[in-house]
Amino acid sequence: MEWEVVIGLEIHAQLATCSKIFSGASTAYGAEPNTQACAVDLGLPGVLPVLNGSVVTMAAKFGLATHATVARRSVFARKNYFYPDLPKGYQISQFELPIVHDGYLDIDMEDGETRRIGITRAHLEEDAGKSLHEDFQSETGIDLNRAGTPLLEIVSEPDLRSAAEAVAYMKKIHALVRYLEICDGNMQEGSFRCDANVSIRPKGQEAFGTRAEIKNINSFRFVERAINFEIERQIEVIEGGGEVVQETRLYDAERDETRSMRSKEEANDYRYFPDPDLLPVVLEQAFIDAIEKGLPELPDAKRERFIQDYGLSRADATGLTGSRELADYFEQTVAAAGGESKLCANWVMGEVSAILNKEGMDISASPVSTALLGGMLQRISDGTISGKLAKQVFEAMWKGEGSADDIIEKKGLRQITDSGAIEKIIRDVLDANTKQVEQYRGGQEKLLGFFVGQVMKATQGKANPGEVNKLLKRMLAD
């Protein structure tokens, strides 16, 4: 039996405001429990919500960036259920009339294909507090600091057909919300959370199978593993004669499996109705137009421009536009290096990214400024140093030892390009390795590499490889 997988993702992005969606309490991360939960957040008798204007702007930005409709009129609704981290006994969310709907994102797959993933809706809602189960014996502690933090819930159409697609889509949304500066995307802190709805159906069948929802996955890797586990599980269940149960499951990263959650609300009758404490959010076209004008260059457009203007490959352009900061870094480096976009691309995606990853740093914290890097890359392209030796220069710059020129000077790393000097060294190498010379002239052309290595060793890597190759070939042929 051939199975097709159907996946839909629900992503909760915490909007990067400084105060809550319905109150003036702070949203700063890491505060002492309940020190950022004001009367409104606590749901004390008599309190009322007032809408933070920033969240509307942020939601509109998202809608415009995903070719969606930004609703001129949207309504907040109450989602009623009981749980201790939900102080009012209802969550203020949006139901029938969300602020954004009917958008899409194009994702690039590894095989070069582009798939269009529909975004059903994106709506505003408030986050709940946190439950702490570990610290108390027979009790659970509730911290309501997070209660009232604004969320944008982004719901995809069930258009994804593999875990890989799901990850690609999730990464694209992640990059987009950071580009738009509406969410910091920090998954460790819970600013970006993903629920996956997974079902399978026999290939060719139109009807969807029963889906299971996997909740609160907070890394790209876990999303992929959780979905793959779930697919296998569902196939096993059905092929074993059983039926998939519609339920909520949690991904256990340690065991790499999904587990059924003891439901917190068995009868999921949320009794949605428009929140009478809030009025409909009405947006003027002029307001929406102004936001559209102020949008930054979006990842896809930037990628196309990089391909066009910098002559980069699609893969390189995609890598460099992964974040706005990285893209800006690249462009500024190109400017500082006076061109050489391919060289810059290689270095930014290569050495620079590698060391940032190793040190767990963000590009914005790089001690090597674009000016410094650009300066060094100029020395490669003008032949002052070889690409190989440039690595040494880079490491020294990273440690703060100065500019490329300073370091080249201090360590004497100038490339030897003078053919006379190189010829002399080649002569010495050939004289010291007559056996290999004979073997080479006898047909073992692979030995050229050996001679090159010897010359490089003798010059401590400073000989210009191109010149070495050229002269070696000539002198060996003599």
Place this chain on the structure above:
Amino acid sequence: MSLDSEAVSRIAHLARLGVEQSEYETYARNLSDILSFIEQLSSVDTQSVEPMAHPLDASQRLRADEVSETDQRDKFQRIAPRTEAGLYLVPKVID
């Protein structure tokens, strides 16, 4: 609309409302009476009528994104039934 004790029990659970077994019948009767009374609404045709959630034709005012509340945890928790280490405590919840 007539409700029986089983229905009362179901709705009471949705509302997390403790109702004594002995009271179910009375509640069922009361609720049935009230719901029958409400049935009158179906007598009028409202097909093309827009539902009215608010009496006034106004739209939501927006607040500036500013922090305006300070930490009042002590004051708020003074009236709480059960707290410890700044947290509100409830019987252990198992997910």
Place this chain on the structure above:
Amino acid sequence: MFQKSIPELARGLRDGEFSSQELTQGFLDRIRRLDARLNSVITLADTAALEAAQAADARLKSGDTAALTGIPFLHKDIFCTDGVRTSCGSRMLDNFVAPYDATVTARLKAAGAVMLGKTNMDEFAMGSSNETSFYGPVKNPWDLERVPGGSSGGSAAAVAARLAPLATGTDTGGSIRQPAALCGVTGIKPTYGRVSRYGMIAFASSLDQAGPFAASAQDAAYMLETMAGFDPRDSTSIDQPVDHYAGMLDDDLAGLTIGLPKEYFGDGLDAGVGTAVEAAVEAYRKLGAQIKEISLPNTSLAVPAYYVVATAECSSNLSRMDGVRFGHRCEDPKDLEDLYVRSRGEGFGDEVKRRILVGTYALSAGYYDAYYLKAQQVRRLIRDDFVQAFKEVDIIMGPTAPGTAFKLGERCDDPVTMYLSDIYTIAVNLAGLPGMSIPAGMVDGLPVGLQLIGNYFEEGRLLNAAHRYQQVSDWHTRMPAGFE
């Protein structure tokens, strides 16, 4: 002293005839002496009152001439008062000392008014007789075996017995106007959005409004002006300047057109009440008003529509009462379910539970369209009836309640009969219009109320019409026996 009007009291305070502390002490003594019969006060805030009076006296000395400086009032126990218990007439909040002031509380404080205490009310404002309170029923000072009306029964009874010159109330389906009628005092519910709801414990959010009780329209005008105003903490608060109601009281009524809905004078109306109301209308004719018959065809649907909308909203509003952060918590909960179910089961009385259950049902899966959606559609029809009517008339008048005060315990067994006590007042809340009740007669020694309904934000016109009537009648000056 206790029968003086607000302007008289204000003048007396300004002229140094008496101090706010003396005035306050006088009313506190009166409450202590007489309230046992009425049970209208839940919490007497005597220490705080005298402190506030002292501060008011200082302000008066330095030349403060604001209308309410130093004037005592009673506050319905539905408004949060920082440091003073706010019970909402419920066991659920019996131990709830609010950690903040409602906006209305703050406004009255800022104006220098002196809060004497918190008044009794139907539990969570659900009731029309003040018999559902955890603290026992309130008695009508006109006949201690009868109800004062509800839910603001405590405030109405207290003002009727002049235990305070002013009191606050809230009105969701008639809870200011109906008790005002049954107790023979003046009460006004302003336009929805006129007075802030922040800190006013919510019953039905799209219907609730706060307003004053007073012995006269003039006194009520001063109180309402102070209570009203835009509040940025309330999204449903309307940003519109408050009229100087007290300055409009003496406006001429010539040219005023009054509409009498024929639906308000049909079956179900007590004959005596009808006669009294007709006499009041006659008085308006003599004052120069034109009287017209109008129709509000969807009137009979108002009560059923209300009992869907209000119960749906309150079922959700009361979910926050769960024993976790404040209020009643059951002993030794064995798990989370038990905590919720028992705390709420013990904390709420029967009527509240009934309404939560009806509301939950109306919103539950499969019933939303038939009940909630339908009710909101009917609501629009009811509102449109009024919009039509106000094209032809300036003020709509009729009886506030279908009868006079009924006996305690008479309607407790049948919720629907109780609900019909609000038949003339409920539509006004559904439409969000301002409405008021003034004393307009007596039937067998029990007060009759005349209801005045105005167009949006026409509180000034209502108070003006009421005041002119009170200048040519004396129903509002009568006092119940034993309280003079």
